[in-house]
Amino acid sequence: MTDFATPVPPEIEQPRAPLAETTEMFLHNHAAVAGLIVLVLVVLAAIFGPSLYGVDPYEMVWAPFTPPGSEGYLLGTDYLGRDLLAGILAGARVSLTIGMAAAIMSVFIGITIGAVAGFFRGWVEEVLMRVTEFFQVLPTLLFSMVIVSLFGASLPVITVAIGLVSWTAVARITRAEFMRIRELEYVMAARASGAGNFKLIFRVVLPNALPPIIVQAALMVGTAILFEAGLSFLGLTDPNVVSWGQIIGSNRPYILDANYTVTLPGLAIFVTVLAISLVGDGLNDALNPRLRAR
Amino acid sequence: MMFTILQKVAYSGLLLLAVIVLNFFLLHAAPGDVADTIAQSMGGADAETMERIRADYGLDLPLWQQLLEYVTGVLHGDLGYSFFFNVPVTELLLERLPATLLLVITAQLLALTVGVLLGVISARRPNGLASHFVTLLALFGYSAPVFWTGIMLLIVFSLMVPIFPVAGMSDATLTGGWWAHAVDVAHHLVLPAITLASIFLALYSRLCRASMLEVLGSDYIRTAKAKGLSEGQVVVKHALKNALSPVVTLAGLQFSAVVSGAVLVETVFSWPGLGTLALQSIIARDTPTILGILFFSSLVVVVVNLITDMVLRLIDPRIRTGVA
């Protein structure tokens, strides 16, 4: 009987640091990088813009409805003769702050509920998932409107009103990840070595469940900005604080005279949220191990 | 099968009950006495009215008894009295409900049909023009604030090129038969429906594309091709029916978001539905009305979810016969 040749083992690719690989994947996604650049610019404008530009967004500086470019006002003035550029810069602060704060809150609630439900299973999960479904049935904007109308239109109330209704997607994703991960060997091993539930949830399972949650959290910021814009468009915001949605809402009756007072702040929202969603998509591709394997 | 449907109905009932309880606690959690909260819409009230409110809501009873009365009241269709509009809340809402239903259902169906159509077209050519269009549309639909989209459409199609009316649901000066009125309402409906559909259209077309791509790669599609069926039959009869389930499921889940979006769209186009009413009642601090709207819209969402469930059963025999 003859012998068959021994096959040569295929070359094994050296594993690399996951963070480096994720960063590289992200940087290869041109749309995501563009989104990130825009986002950084928006954040810088929100932080330094108002003091650099130095025009009070609340004060009448020129005749109402001065078109963009004329009289040295780059974006013109609104129906009260306030500088639109100053308003958009000041609004960026409010929109981004509330967007971030509400997103952090909803991610926090979502992770907690999803993690507990996915980790403990049983009746705990049953109850928490029913609560989640309940919040999915409530029309979120209406619910926030009710909260704002009952507790007053201050920025903290608005933030809470948004965060309180936006966590369901994060909770669902977290729960699904937890249900998957808790059955894996290393969790079993940690459990066998006597780790408590708290440690298991936050030190063992959560870090491994993070990638899809991070993506969702990034997208949440965009959703929260849109949400805040919607509320302030309706006038349900602190009347003494300028924000993008509020500029649009208050200038809306005058679109016949000057539509740029509505178009431009809307564009600011659109571009910001677009940048966030491009970054989110890029993160998704970069963090998705299935895609990376290709 | 009958059993699971009954279960669903019972469960939906429980969800609504939870909304009623939430409403009750919201009313009580607001700063100040319930009577104060309600009287706000009148800018305060005389002692007699305050007494009447206190009696209506049974404010001298223990909290659990108040809750019980509130729940039984709502279950009997009593959502309280609007001192601002001076009518019972239920009456007010029933009057405004059809306009909102017309808007949300039209928008949802529009988003679904166009979304599925775009999804199917782009799935057949993943690198084609339609596919890139769906990607762009998805980005736009996610990123553009819906009220801004509405205003932009208004500026272009009502002010610059006046094809569509600026506001409202019908032309009060119109004479003619019911047909003329129907056409008039449809004419007013075009822009609001497109605006509201724009958010969800993107979502549905993207999911439909992904779902179609997955289905088109499956073994039973190869079987269908091996039977000698035409491409159209393969795509529509064999692929689409399978690809539709996740889209319909998502559409059901999104319905409460459609209702939320309708609040903004109604405001932009002065559409006389629950959304504009919600804003009016908030400005007027008319708490019973705004809580009633929250309940009514939850009711609409729950009913639509039940209908979605039935549709899913029609599409997918695996759900119908109880196998996941």
Next chain:
Amino acid sequence: MPPDPILEVKGLRVELSTRSGTVPVLDDLSFSIDAGETLAFVGESGCGKSMTALAVMGLVPHPIGRIASGSIRLAGEDLTRVPEKRMRAVRGNDVSMIFQEPMTALNPVYTAGEQIAESLRRHQDMGRRAAWEHAIEMLAAVGIPDPRGRASAYPHQMSGGQRQRVMIAMALACRPKVLIADEPTTALDVTVQAQIFELLKDLRRETGTALILITHDMGVVAEMAERMIVMYAGRKVEDGMVTDVIAEPKHPYTRGLISCVPHLAEVLTEERPDLTEVPGVVPPLTQFGRDMCLFSSRCPLADDKCWEERPPERRFGAGHVAACWHAEEVS
């Protein structure tokens, strides 16, 4: 003088475009099959067996794959030259196919009866009722108990064996001239496998359909087929009557495959104490089409010539063909 073969494939070359260029996944393949005959295609996965089936069905995945040259004549008509509309009329009617995975090859949202009846309506000009009745007859013919009841069942309500029977009923509904069965039993239990093969044998006897059986299992070949073709890396390496090939393989790859099956190997080398597998893997697609014997990397007989020149097909006795420079040394 034997009758003209029902299906005759000549010089078939199917190319697939990959990232590293165009590669021939079928390279100069010729074979023929007569009515009522069973021809087995054998080889590891990735050898081009399934691609052969798809080429005959006119289902080469578009646009990454294409038939570059050669002909596929079904009863004289060259299927590589007919328009798609004609091909659709042939598919499922004159040539039909049973796939590997009965669990996923049936559409989950239609009943078994509907999926069979659909073919009949499409090709046999039957009305709804007639097609449905015929579908029930087909279910009875493939041995499904209570065919009338099962016709209204959905795939998820059936066992794997039943689903494969439905697939067979679907494929045979229009009495095709050629039936291609691509690993029809790999996903099924051993006992069910035997039943399905019995069924295929019976049906072939009754209908006179030519059967192309694709498998990697030499045991199945010995049991089912009259003739066999061994494929390796897109090329035919051996072709002949099953009895001849098993008794006296002329290609080292065939020999390796045979020795994987204990009771076949005993006939071959009685003194052989151990089971010999064929170590190594099929070469990567990028190597396909090179002017060399693609089996060289795994062949104990390989010498410089094997690495430098593709061996031609050579005849050994009646209808026994092999492509190996060292054919004489194999057995």
